[in-house]
Amino acid sequence: MDYIIPGSVREIKKELGTRPGYFAAGCTDLMVLKKEGQLEDRPWIDISRLEELKGIRLEEGCLRIGALATMAELAADPLVKEHAPAMAAAAGQMGSPLIRNLATIGGNLSNSNPAGDTIPCVNALDAVLVLQKENDIREVPAHEFCTAPCENVLSQGEILTAVRIPVRPGKSAFIKLGPRRALAISKVSLAVRWVIEKGLIEDIRICMGAVGPKCMRARRTEEMMKGGRLNAELVSRASHMIGNEACPIDDFRSSETYRRQMLGVLLKRVF
Amino acid sequence: MKINFILNDNIVNIDIRPDKPLLRMLREDLGIKSVKEGCGRGECGSCTVLVDNKPVASCMVPAGQVHTRKVTTLEGLESSGEIKQIQDAFVKSGAVQCGFCTPGFMISAYSLLTGNPNPEREEIRAAVSGNVCRCTGYTKIIDAIELAAEYIRRFK
Numbered sequence A: 001m002d003y004i005i006p007g008s009v010r011e012i013k014k015e016l017g018t019r020p021g022y023f024a025a026g027c028t029d030l031m032v033l034k035k036e037g038q039l040e041d042r043p044w045i046d047i048s049r050l051e052e053l054k055g056i057r058l059e060e061g062c063l064r065i066g067a068l069a070t071m072a073e074l075a076a077d078p079l080v081k082e083h084a085p086a087m088a089a090a091a092g093q094m095g096s097p098l099i100r101n102l103a104t105i106g107g108n109l110s111n112s113n114p115a116g117d118t119i120p121c122v123n124a125l126d127a128v129l130v131l132q133k134e135n136d137i138r139e140v141p142a143h144e145f146c147t148a149p150c151e152n153v154l155s156q157g158e159i160l161t162a163v164r165i166p167v168r169p170g171k172s173a174f175i176k177l178g179p180r181r182a183l184a185i186s187k188v189s190l191a192v193r194w195v196i197e198k199g200l201i202e203d204i205r206i207c208m209g210a211v212g213p214k215c216m217r218a219r220r221t222e223e224m225m226k227g228g229r230l231n232a233e234l235v236s237r238a239s240h241m242i243g244n245e246a247c248p249i250d251d252f253r254s255s256e257t258y259r260r261q262m263l264g265v266l267l268k269r270v271f
Numbered sequence B: 001m002k003i004n005f006i007l008n009d010n011i012v013n014i015d016i017r018p019d020k021p022l023l024r025m026l027r028e029d030l031g032i033k034s035v036k037e038g039c040g041r042g043e044c045g046s047c048t049v050l051v052d053n054k055p056v057a058s059c060m061v062p063a064g065q066v067h068t069r070k071v072t073t074l075e076g077l078e079s080s081g082e083i084k085q086i087q088d089a090f091v092k093s094g095a096v097q098c099g100f101c102t103p104g105f106m107i108s109a110y111s112l113l114t115g116n117p118n119p120e121r122e123e124i125r126a127a128v129s130g131n132v133c134r135c136t137g138y139t140k141i142i143d144a145i146e147l148a149a150e151y152i153r154r155f156k
Helices: A009-016 A030-035 A071-076 A078-083 A085-093 A105-111 A118-124 A219-225 A232-245 A256-270 B022-029 B081-093 B102-115 B121-127 B138-155
Strands: A022-024 A044-046 A056-059 A062-066 A128-133 A136-141 A146-148 A159-166 A171-177 A188-197 A200-209 B002-007 B010-015 B048-051 B054-057 B070-072
Touching: A009 A044, A009 A128, A009 A159, A022 A030, A056 A078, A062 A078, A071 A078, A071 A085, A071 A105, A078 A085, A085 A118, A085 A171, A085 A188, A105 A118, A105 A159, A118 A171, A118 A188, A118 A200, A171 A256, A188 A256, A200 A219, A200 A232, A219 A232, A232 A256, B022 B048, B048 B102, B054 B102, B081 B102, B081 B138, B102 B121, B102 B138, B121 B138
Parallel strands: A022 A044, B002 B070
Antiparallel strands: A056 A062, A062 A159, A128 A136, A128 A159, A171 A188, A188 A200, B002 B010, B048 B054, B048 B070
């Protein structure tokens, strides 16, 4: 097999040429696909040692998370906990400790699975994803990254190098529903960011995962809540609205009706 | 692909297919049999090992990625006092049924207790959540790890 270990992100395209490849970072999805015989005969590009993809730091008013940051690192990092608590919560619930020590944020985002838990988080937190191919670097707003289930804007030879989350006042939270606490793929997930000013909700963004072909925003619920006082009555009204804003499917993980119902329940649990 | 890494304090040089799971390389090429294949897809934890001192599911790690790293299995921890205390606590608590998952549980317990000598029961549950799959009798395993923590604190 062809196993490429590039010396830098810049070299990836040159090493691959026109071939499609599989990026190997945490490998927690790749190795499952391999076991299931779902991989084609393509080269693997082992990016797990690229220092330029590591690290979590504050930079130009943003929290910059390198694509190789693992779920365990995200869950424990003081900067992530302070500036992106939704992301820390999502990362801390994903898989199990044995998976969280391997799985990376770059992999979770780049797989673009509709049930990927970091996706509603980057949407709620209004993040920008940094993509690179050779010397070309572009920044894509989180909501433009995924295009369909398991599809995104990355082109051949291009990789996601970092996530930039603007540091802003306000709170954020993530909550998910799965069949068990560990190793559960979300049936429904919610990431919410909100700002309270003088007792009123000045801004709110509600992002729903696993209830549509890609992450969806509950815009009507957001509008209804904006300007209101965050109390049990408002949350109750919102929880009745939110289920109608998703377009979930019936599948082996859950049913459409249940998913709509649970969006309301999860929204109540957030607040 | 030729790789070299540290396995239980010994340097290993081996020519291996880089996408072979670390689990299979340990069992088939290096004779390490404490590492078990349950599901082979990261969900059961029977193949838990330490890579650079962090517990991971070795079925999820391609052999090419352990080049220059440090891999520790239960065999490599035999001389550590902690593992002896954990073993004793598992026996004392009756925390072993067929034993297939036990090495994985012990590695996760070792990893927890070396960083947190006095864990709450909830912390123990979280630490072994990747090892729990579909058997029963987990309460005794939680009891055992609680007891092991006590043994280790006393032993130190």
